[in-house]
Amino acid sequence: MDRTTLTAPALDNQLAADRMLRNALAHHLPESIFEPVHEQLHEEGARQQRRYEAEIPDESGSVHVEDVWGAPAPHTTVPNSWHRARRSLVQHGLLKMAQAQPHGVHSRLVQMALMHIAAPEAPGLAPLIATTDVAVHALMRTGTADHLERLIPRLTSTDPDSAWLCDLWGTSHMLSSPDAELRAEPADDTTWQLHGRVCTHSATYPDAALVVARDADDTRHLFLLEAPADTAGLHIDAPVPSAAFPNAPTATLRLNGVHVEHLTADVGRRGPAPFLQYIWDAVLTVSQMRRTLALARGAAETWHLQEQEMAYNALIQETLADMQARYESAFNLTYRCVRALGKMEAEDDADTEALVRLLAPLAKHHTLQQASETATRALHVWGRPALRSRTRLPEVLDRLRASAASNGTPHDLALHLLHVIEHHQQFGRLRDDFKATLHGTSVETLLPAMKAAVLAFRDANEWIKSARDEGGEILEAGAGRFTRTVGNALSVALMIEHAGWALRTQQDGRPAAAVERFATTALSHISNLDPHDAYVLTWDFNCPTLFDCHSGTAGDASVDAVESILNR
The missing domain is CATH 2.40.110.10 (Butyryl-CoA Dehydrogenase, subunit A, domain 2)
Incomplete structure (x- = not known):
């Protein structure tokens, strides 16, 4: 691949090309809602495609700082794409959906589906849309009557001006x-x-x-x-x-x-309604994952490797298949959270609210992990020449990483999940949701994936019980492994449920292939590692206690065991 011959990958209409989004709408929306929403999203996808193909130049945003005498000049300009995206999303009523709930319990699903398609056009604006929604939620609960009368209509207006x-x-x-x-x-x-x-x-x-x-x-x-x-x-x-x-x-x-x-x-350091911010972050990250996958697939269909289209290379196919499976995993868990949020707001259901507060940090943590892996695999497809060319792909990767890492590191999210579990004693609610998701699944080829998910969730459940008793250092040290295990197990359960629906209603085996592929990765990360080992390795000093633990010999038995394995 030579940098002088590389062209930017093609981009299809992202509703027509995104099977996961179409299936989510078809599976969970009533027909009376599905038809107009599908038409609206198809138009937005077509608009995004036209803009991508036209490659309209877009000047950078800028800030004007103070002059040498210290006189303030707090003036900001933004790219044209921000103005276009802002006008379009406001006219669609995106910021009003959560409050007006035009589609009842499905309002959040429709809102996030629109954002899923629209976000890549102005990725810098998308987090501002999210914080506006968080602000409305906070003001509705903490604002005065004057705030509600004066600010809420402006923050949820459908008039771009x-x-x-x-x-x-x-x-x-x-x-x-x-x-x-x-x-x-x-x-x-x-x-x-x-x-x-x-x-x-x-x-x-x-x-x-x-x-x-x-x-x-x-x-x-x-x-x-x-x-x-x-x-x-x-x-x-x-x-x-x-x-x-x-x-x-x-x-x-x-x-x-x-x-x-x-x-x-008495606001927490994570700000007002952290669960809502986490859900928005997960949605925006999944959107960037989808754009990265679409461009990676477009590159494979356009570029050549070893005198053939990259899409026909077996290793490239494996890489793209892994990216698709990880995308489906992240999408299923994130939009399970979105649907629960819609139900919580429409029905004011305390039980669902408890589930949302558990799912939100879990979805963001899981999506962050999958986004990181997706970015790595995209580099495998594009290679160094693409990063030196004018394909805009480096910017896409940077956006994916930034979207995944915003508003919370994996450690912070894992500790937040433990905080919710410990203070609200609601892990049983998550366990019930996991069981309900798998209930009635009867696809024979997916039984190994189901078994792997159940075993992983069991490991997590047993660990949280024992870690609670030991508390402190043990609980914190294993928080990341626990959160990753629960996220993997629940996402596989949701993928299995989706695969069963696709087989029954659409005669489509692709979701089943995706869950089989994802379930071959290590789902359980629970371990009995000694925190003292982590302390020693952190400070990297020669600890006599550690030496005593590992200085014993296994004798000839270990040699015989190794040879037996190698000679099988």
């Missing part, structure tokens, strides 16, 4: 120094002042921001800031280069006594 977008500042998901967090102090009876720095991909472009900041007693509070671009004391400190969102106005903002409205106290 009057609709507002809202960012979320100050949430800390990854390790940082204490002085990196925003600090708050009362200014008078109704307002507070904020000090500190915050980094955002949208600079002062949003119309409002919800801000999490600490007071003098280290209590976290939630504040509302309207019209950041026009706020005294808010400065754009410096533009920040972003490989994932090169066209986005990413910048560090400095707040020097910015006046804000107080909403509520």
